[in-house]
Amino acid sequence: MSRFGSDAIQKLTRKCSQVITLFPAILCNMGLTVTLWVHVYQMKHDPKLMPSYFLSADSNRTTGSDLYDSLLNGFSAILLVAVVSFVMLGLVVYNFKLLVQSWLSFACLFVLWCLFPVVLRDLAARHLEDEDWILWLTLAGTTVYAGLGSIVFMTDRMPLWMHQMYVVTNCSLISTSYLRALPTHTAWFLLGMIPLWDCFAVLSPNGPLKVANEYASQYSHTMLRMLMFESRDGQDGNNNGGGGEGKKRTIEIQEDDEEHENEHEEMAINASIDEMGEEERQRLIESETKTAESVSESSLARMRLGNENEEVMEHEKEHENGEEDEDEGMNAAQALDHTETLHLGMGDFIFYSLLVGKSLASGGLICSVGSAMGVLLGLVVADVFLSSPDANYPALPISLIFGLSIHFVLSTVCLPLLSSLAQLVV
Structure with missing residues (x-):
């Protein structure tokens, strides 16, 4: 529950x-x-x-x-x-x-x-x-x-x-x-x-x-x-838009770190060669050979990983292009049903503004602001609580009813009452 x-x-x-x-x-x-x-x-x-x-x-x-x-x-x-x-x-x-x-x-x-x-x-x-x-x-x-x-x-x-x-x-x-x-x-x-x-x-x-x-x-x-x-x-679009670049930057940073570590190890080995004896140098040569082989294997693995990531990025790019092509070929019904x-x-914009303008001319600034807030509140009620995927509910009637109600309550009840109270106080 x-x-x-x-x-x-x-x-x-x-x-x-x-x-x-x-x-x-x-x-x-x-x-x-x-x-x-x-x-x-x-x-x-x-x-x-x-x-x-x-x-x-x-x-x-x-x-x-x-x-x-x-x-x-x-x-x-x-x-x-x-x-x-x-x-x-x-x-x-x-x-x-x-x-x-x-x-x-x-x-x-x-x-x-x-x-x-x-x-x-x-x-x-x-x-x-x-x-x-x-x-x-x-x-x-x-x-x-x-x-x-x-x-x-x-x-x-x-x-x-x-x-x-x-x-x-x-x-x-x-x-x-x-x-x-x-x-x-x-x-x-x-x-x-x-x-x-x-x-x-x-x-x-x-x-x-x-x-x-x-x-x-x-x-x-x-x-x-x-x-x-x-x-x-735009949340999903923003997340998808930078995915490939983010992966590419991560791979490049990892490769730079590995190359930096290898260079540091090589400099340390060269600096200590002069202090070693013949047997130690022979052992060092053997260890360097093994190290070179391991480095070659790791480089080959990185190359394979890079190729795989490039293929993944190309696949994602093709997928995004396919989505764009699909959006271009979308009909009006699919566009209206897009989540x-x-x-x-x-027409909603026109009548909302007509209400606010008429309210300003007949009732003043307070009535105009109140009717605008009523329109926004009605829009939230209509689209959040009354809309459903199975049926279309018009947003305009609820918004206008809220806006008109607030305007006439303010202009016929609240403002005259406040004016009367102000006269009594004075």
């Missing part, structure tokens, strides 16, 4: 350590979104970016109530997400691989080449007054950022950290755009409805994400680069 308990604790600890590796990326995503939202746009809604099908008091299309407008806008947004999801599912089921890849590629390129320059220009306009400088800075920055990002998302040649950086940045750009475009309380209704949709999409037998996951084996794992953030457990890799959808 104790052994079972220790194994369970070890398993939970390992899962928790894997989830924690996602925290820096999530916090960076939130921090970048909040920075753009506050510094560049002063947390102001832009009616020009609002979709035409949304209801708002800023336009002629309104019910007369901000609450009803926001509720209907939330339903409209979820309906749009559902339509897009089922269209993508149809393309996947009927094996339109080229259309699926083109769709995902277009989405990535749109963020890189269209959304990034808009934000960069607004950022430059906050610090520069010369329109020419703003234009040239926007063109140069977009060329570098979007050009490199196109290589990162469309190929598998760039390092993992660079892909992670672009995922974090692109999701922040999208979150900032949502914060600017969604009118009044629409973001709150959207954040409240997304968990329901995500549960249906992942857990329902006919859910688009669940069905698409069944067809993942037909697509290359490189497709996931345009959909998900990837975090790998040393943790994936988090880009």
Whole structure:
């Protein structure tokens, strides 16, 4: 029973350590979104970016109530997400691989080449007054950022950290755009409805994400680069990476020590030859002959040992190369099931940052920090205690529920109570 308990604790600890590796990326995503939202746009809604099908008091299309407008806008947004999801599912089921890849590629390129320059220009306009400088800075920055990002998302040649950086940045750009475009309380209704949709999409037998996951084996794992953030457990890789070099260094040190000892013995023998008589010299010659034979045998043994170690190192190198080739040929289903890799959808990053940004605008810094901590806590609960190899459980609903709950508890209960107590004390 104790052994079972220790194994369970070890398993939970390992899962928790894997989830924690996602925290820096999530916090960076939130921090970048909040920075753009506050510094560049002063947390102001832009009616020009609002979709035409949304209801708002800023336009002629309104019910007369901000609450009803926001509720209907939330339903409209979820309906749009559902339509897009089922269209993508149809393309996947009927094996339109080229259309699926083109769709995902277009989405990535749109963020890189269209959304990034808009934000960069607004950022430059906050610090520069010369329109020419703003234009040239926007063109140069977009060329570098979007050009490199196109290589990162469309190929598998760039390092993992660079892909992670672009995922974090692109999701922040999208979150900032949502914060600017969604009118009044629409973001709150959207954040409240997304968990329901995500549960249906992942857990329902006919859910688009669940069905698409069944067809993942037909697509290359490189497709996931345009959909998900990837975090790998580097412990095993680090241990394996230096094994051959460590063995080689150990062998070289042992050989150097043996050669040094032989040289020392030879110098001691030569120094004492002049002090010996004829019979002693004859005995010494015989002993030197035997020593030379033993040294030759030991040298031959070392040569054999060296050859064997070289063969072992070559075999390990071939094995590592084989693993790399196998990883390159991995399909999307195998990549998702890889035990040393943790994936988090880009949509998760977007809605996490949307929650934190909206919480900051409506409740202040304390509510924003509380909602961020709730997101991280919910992610740990979902991935450590609810996930299993036999079933996929969405992490987004739990995280948003925790974050939303903490925000509204702080904004409606804790902060007003503290304010009332402060007034009584004063």
